Amino acid sequence: MTRILKMASWAVLAVVLSLAVALIWYRSASQPQIDGRLQLAGPRAPIDIVRDAEGIPHIYAQSARDAYFALGFVHAQDRLWQLELNRRIAAGRMAEILGPDAVNADRFLRSLGVHRNAEAILANLSPETRDALESYAKGINAYLANRSGPLPPEFLITGAPAPAPWQPADSIGWQTMMAWDLGGNWSQELLRMRLAQRLPLDRINAFLPPYPGDAVMKTQDYTKLYRTLTGTTQQLVAVAKIAPPSYVDGMGSNNWVVSGALSETGKPLLANDPHLGLSAPALWYFAHMSAPGLNVIGATLPGIPGIVLGRNDRIAWGFTNTAPDVQDLYIERINPADSTQYQTPDGWADFKLRTEVIKVKGRPDVVIDVRETRHGPVITGALPIIDRAPVDAKKYVISFAWTALRPDDLTVQAGIGLNRAKNWQEFLEAAKDFGSPQQNMVYADVDGNIGFIAPARVPIRKPENDLKGLAPAPGWDSRYDWAGFIPFDALPRQYNPAPQRVITANQKITEPDYPYFLTSEWALPYRANRIAALLDATPRHSMNSFAQIQKDDISLAAQELLPLLRKTAPRSDRARTALAALSGWNGAMDIDRSEPLIFNAWMREASRRIFADELGDALMKDYWEQRNVHQPMVNVLKNTDGQGRWCRNVALPAAAGPQDCAEVLSASLDSALDDLARRYGADMSRWRWGDAHAARSEHRPFGRIPILAGLFDIRVPTPGDTFTVNVGRYNLSDEAEPFTSRHAASMRALYDLSDLENSRFIHSTGQSGNVLSPLYRNYVQRWSEVDYLPMKTDRRAVEKNRLGTLTLSP
Numbered sequence: 001m002t003r004i005l006k007m008a009s010w011a012v013l014a015v016v017l018s019l020a021v022a023l024i025w026y027r028s029a030s031q032p033q034i035d036g037r038l039q040l041a042g043p044r045a046p047i048d049i050v051r052d053a054e055g056i057p058h059i060y061a062q063s064a065r066d067a068y069f070a071l072g073f074v075h076a077q078d079r080l081w082q083l084e085l086n087r088r089i090a091a092g093r094m095a096e097i098l099g100p101d102a103v104n105a106d107r108f109l110r111s112l113g114v115h116r117n118a119e120a121i122l123a124n125l126s127p128e129t130r131d132a133l134e135s136y137a138k139g140i141n142a143y144l145a146n147r148s149g150p151l152p153p154e155f156l157i158t159g160a161p162a163p164a165p166w167q168p169a170d171s172i173g174w175q176t177m178m179a180w181d182l183g184g185n186w187s188q189e190l191l192r193m194r195l196a197q198r199l200p201l202d203r204i205n206a207f208l209p210p211y212p213g214d215a216v217m218k219t220q221d222y223t224k225l226y227r228t229l230t231g232t233t234q235q236l237v238a239v240a241k242i243a244p245p246s247y248v249d250g251m252g253s254n255n256w257v258v259s260g261a262l263s264e265t266g267k268p269l270l271a272n273d274p275h276l277g278l279s280a281p282a283l284w285y286f287a288h289m290s291a292p293g294l295n296v297i298g299a300t301l302p303g304i305p306g307i308v309l310g311r312n313d314r315i316a317w318g319f320t321n322t323a324p325d326v327q328d329l330y331i332e333r334i335n336p337a338d339s340t341q342y343q344t345p346d347g348w349a350d351f352k353l354r355t356e357v358i359k360v361k362g363r364p365d366v367v368i369d370v371r372e373t374r375h376g377p378v379i380t381g382a383l384p385i386i387d388r389a390p391v392d393a394k395k396y397v398i399s400f401a402w403t404a405l406r407p408d409d410l411t412v413q414a415g416i417g418l419n420r421a422k423n424w425q426e427f428l429e430a431a432k433d434f435g436s437p438q439q440n441m442v443y444a445d446v447d448g449n450i451g452f453i454a455p456a457r458v459p460i461r462k463p464e465n466d467l468k469g470l471a472p473a474p475g476w477d478s479r480y481d482w483a484g485f486i487p488f489d490a491l492p493r494q495y496n497p498a499p500q501r502v503i504t505a506n507q508k509i510t511e512p513d514y515p516y517f518l519t520s521e522w523a524l525p526y527r528a529n530r531i532a533a534l535l536d537a538t539p540r541h542s543m544n545s546f547a548q549i550q551k552d553d554i555s556l557a558a559q560e561l562l563p564l565l566r567k568t569a570p571r572s573d574r575a576r577t578a579l580a581a582l583s584g585w586n587g588a589m590d591i592d593r594s595e596p597l598i599f600n601a602w603m604r605e606a607s608r609r610i611f612a613d614e615l616g617d618a619l620m621k622d623y624w625e626q627r628n629v630h631q632p633m634v635n636v637l638k639n640t641d642g643q644g645r646w647c648r649n650v651a652l653p654a655a656a657g658p659q660d661c662a663e664v665l666s667a668s669l670d671s672a673l674d675d676l677a678r679r680y681g682a683d684m685s686r687w688r689w690g691d692a693h694a695a696r697s698e699h700r701p702f703g704r705i706p707i708l709a710g711l712f713d714i715r716v717p718t719p720g721d722t723f724t725v726n727v728g729r730y731n732l733s734d735e736a737e738p739f740t741s742r743h744a745a746s747m748r749a750l751y752d753l754s755d756l757e758n759s760r761f762i763h764s765t766g767q768s769g770n771v772l773s774p775l776y777r778n779y780v781q782r783w784s785e786v787d788y789l790p791m792k793t794d795r796r797a798v799e800k801n802r803l804g805t806l807t808l809s810p
Contacts, residue, residue: 027772029149032077035804040142042069042135047808049074053801054789055767055775058288058297065135067289068305070808072139072166079285079302079769081154083140084163085700086303089244090173091115092358097160098701099361104242104383110356111370111382113405114180118172120407129413133168136305140166142808152770154702159361174303175412177244179404181276182437184246185469186327186400187626188521192471193233194619196226206643207611209631211508211522220466225474229331231393235380236329239398242382245277252506252523253320254550254725254745256531257442257450259500260754264540267754268444271546272309272318273745275727280697280714281769281776284308284747286761288793289419296419297793299747299763306415309749311759311791314422315445316751320504322438324458325519326403328482330375330475331396342373342397343476349374373399375475399475401482402436403457409435414455424451424495431455432488438518440504444753452502453493454509454518458486461517470520486516503531505725524631526556526723534725543758546750549725551786557630557723558587558599564637565602568665575669577684578602589721589728591690598687600721600739601676604732606668607633610661613651624733628722637661690717692739693728695784697765714765714777716784718744726786750788757797760788 034051045062047070052058057074061067075083088094092109094102122130144163151162188208195204201223205216226233253274260266276283288297289307298310309318335341341348351371358366371378380398403409410433417430427443431453438456443449459469459482467473473480492509494502506523510516534549535541566583570576578598585595607629612620623629635643639661647661673684680687696703699712718741720728728741747763764783768775782788792798799805 026150030152030770031149031773034806037807037809038146039809040146041810042138042142043808043810045810049806049808050795050798051803051805052792052798053803055778055803056286056288056789058793058795058798059290060795061289061291064291064294065131067291067294068132068135069139069142071287071289071300071305072136072141073143073808074287075285075300075302076140076143078767078775079281080143080163081152082281082302082769083166084160086174086177087163087166087170090118090170090177092356095358095360095366097158097361100363103358103360103366105244106358107366107368108239108243108379108382110358110368111377111379112400113370113372113377114176115169115173117405117407117409118169118176121172121409121412122169124407125410125413129410129416130168132305132416133171133412136171137166137168153772157702157708171304172412174301176404176409176436178301179411179436180244180246182246182321182323183327183402183404184626185323185325185519185521186329186402187240187246189327189329189471190236190240191623191626192222193226193229194237194622195615196223196471197230197233198616198619199223199614203614206635206641206646207632208627209635210520212525212631214508214520217468217470217520218466219468219470222467222471226472229392229396231385231390232331232380232396232398234389235383235385235393236398239379239382252323252527252727254505254527254531254727255318255320255440255442256501256503256535256549257318257444257452258535258541259450259496260448261500262535262539262541263754264542265752265754267446267448267752268450269541269543269546269753270316270318270442270444270450270751271550271749272320272442273550273748274309274319274321275729275743276746277743278695278697278741278746278764280699280703280712280765282697282746282763282765282779284763285767286763286789288798290793294420295793297791298749298761304412304415306419308415309747311751311756312419312421313446313756313793315427315443316753316756316759317418317427317441317443318749318751319439319441320506322440322454322456322509323506323519323521323523324438324456325469325517325521326436326438326456326458328375328401328459328469328480329472330373330399330401330480331472332373332375332378332399332475333396334394336395344374345476345478351378371397373475375399375401375481376405398472403459403485404436406435406457409457411435423447424449427451428453440506440509442502442504444751446753446756448753449496450500450502451493451495452497452504454491455488456491458491458516458518460484460486468517468520486518490516492518501535503528503535505531524557524628524723527725527727530554530556530725543750543752543760547760547786547788550745550748550750552725553589553719555587555589555721555724558589558596558721560634561603561630561637562587562599565599565665567662568669569662571666571670572673574673574684575666578669578673581684589689589693589719589724591688591693591717591719593689594684594687596689596721597676597680597692597739598672598684600730601672602669603629603633604738605672605675606665607732609649609664609668609671610636610646613649614646621733625731629732630723637665688717689719693718693720693730693741695728695741695744695764696737697780698742712771714780716780718784720744745783748783748786748788749791757792757794759791761791762788
């Protein structure tokens with residue numbers, strides 16, 4: 001027996017050692033070649049790729065075409081799984097590698113037709129843009145054809161095959177998905193449709209209040225119509241569950257620019273931090289491209305050629321999301337005598353039909369029939385009609401109108417132009433092609449000019465449209481059809497404004513006399529107001545003062561509510577202690593403080609008690625996920641226009657007696673403290689916001705698999721909340737992790753127009769997408785501390801402490 005045990009022990013040891021050796025080999029073999037020389041088909045002349053000390057590739061090419069080729073090559077080297085996943089998402093081909101669980105997402109994206117539209121866009125691009133896309137694709141494909149090591153770990157774990165050759169339309173498809181990520185107006189239309197099943201119009205308008213200072217938009221009372229469409233609503237809710245996540249309230253960005261009159265150097269300074277869903281690896285990949293007529297550095301999106309956010313030798317620019325209303329849902333009535341037709345203002349018309357075949361790993365193909373109307377694709381057809389659905393679900397379908405699903409969306413072309421722009425006029429000329437998503441672009445140049453433009457294709461609603469784009473409209477009524485698009489010259493813009501600065505943080509950017517409707521879904525102005533106050537506090541700014549603004553974690557939203565909360569009568573000694581802590585707190589969402597955790601847990605529980613009885617648990621959960629409860633809470637607790645009536649629990653009989661907001665606050669404070677004690681222990685003095693508010697960069701798809709999430713996800717404690725400049729939005733509907741930061745500054749950049757080589761940037765993870773690489777998570781701590789990397793283009797500076805130089809030769 002002893003001998004058998006010894007033999008077994010030696011066998012186990014041998015297996016362990018073999019696995020360790022294999023892992024060491026795999027870790028090394030799966031890393032990209034970053035030094036030496038490669039001879040490839042594609043380049044027209046030798047290209048040097050210098051990876052600096054932080055793993056950022058600096059591409060020195062003899063033509064722009066070769067620079068785009070090299071960018072495709074390094075994207076494939078460092079982010080191959082991300083590239084493959086991005087392409088499959090846009091094309092609706094996830095189930096081929098992930099199996100049946102991905103079928104429904106594919107059904108939705110095939111119905112939307114993103115990849116089909118990308119192919120149509122490609123035909124309308126300029127020769128220069130098509131050349132850039134083709135060169136970029138050739139660079140990716142050159143890597144695929146010449147790679148010698150194993151594929152990244154995700155391919156091995158999922159069993160996915162090696163990627164097929166990249167096509168130019170794949171890049172356009174991913175750009176469209178970025179527009180999807182930043183354009184979720186349709187979900188707000190659905191929210192109103194669902195609220196109409198439970199509330200009268202005045203309560204809906206109170207629950208979804210207008211932007212501060214604006215009046216409620218006057219619409220028809222749509223509740224009566226929607227209450228006859230319960231089955232259609234149910235079907236649309238089910239479809240929304242399978243759609244990719246899109247813009248949620250509070251997922252915004254910051255940018256600001258000051259002229260030399262407000263800077264220490266006498267030249268402009270520009271700051272930008274786009275707030276997006278955190279992912280591992282990061283959405284962004286830093287790169288520098290140098291070629292005759294082109295010297296540009298900044299943040300790229302793997303899958304798309306060019307620098308999206310950055311600077312060249314003469315200008316710098318940054319984006320925030322405008323979040324315009326460029327999506328509309330239409331209720332289409334089916335011909336009861338012929339289900340292949342739907343009603344239009346001119347009578348019955350045939351649906352456009354196409355068949356999509358979805359290949360599923362390990363299962364038979366799934367075949368779906370997709371219908372299109374004059375407004376766009378029918379999205380409720382993405383799923384079979386719900387069993388036992390009300391009869392209206394068979395009488396109506398919902399079609400989807402979106403400006404990005406047009407063959408004339410030339411946004412990719414705009415990006416190529418922005419990289420080459422040398423002045424304001426060239427910047428504007430490139431921006432004319434920018435179709436979606438609408439962005440607030442701030443600009444600065446070395447000559448001292450600053451500017452702002454919000455380019456996009458934004459639909460014009462007719463004066464007789466009595467739904468204003470806020471809710472699904474009858475598709476057979478021409479009142480609700482779009483009446484063209486806002487002319488480019490009428491879009492919001494400023495050039496060298498009198499205040500010597502521009503600030504955008506997703507707040508309302510139009511004046512009261514602006515003649516066009518952009519949206520009613522502006523982000524609350526807390527971040528913009530805080531940035532303005534911090535700019536006002538310093539007469540002349542520097543790169544360091546701009547960095548301190550990006551680091552700021554004072555929540556003006558919390559400051560607004562605190563005076564109301566401090567009046568709460570405590571029901572326990574523990575509640576008294578919590579109120580004492582909040583009494584001296586200034587709203588700083590610091591990681592080492594307990595007050596932010598007490599405050600946010602209290603607001604979560606209070607909002608549940610105030611609104612869930614009217615909304616129901618399912619709708620309350622979705623509301624928490626998509627919207628911010630702050631403004632409704634302010635209105636209720638201030639009893640604005642009698643809104644304190646929300647505090648009465650409608651589920652209780654009238655005989656239960658009055659239930660006012662003071663009672664709700666007292667009870668919800670105790671409930672919140674109970675919840676925090678369960679999560680973090682009974683000792684309140686040991687609670688820390690950073691323990692609850694870790695930023696989670698989630699891997700796709702392994703972040704959803706617990707056994708793999710611990711390896712592939714990246715977490716780090718962070719300060720902030722939804723309304724701080726240093727933002728960290730959380731999802732209150734997540735019972736396990738309600739305060740985990742999921743949307744934050746995906747990258748930060750500061751640009752010094754007196755010396756562009758003094759510019760700085762950082763993103764949230766690292767350059768590599770390979771979890772076994774030392775460059776997978778090497779930025780995260782610096783990012784969480786709002787530290788930066790140098791943004792150099794001078795080759796002598798780049799060469800210092802470089803990781804390697806790879807030459808691509810024809």
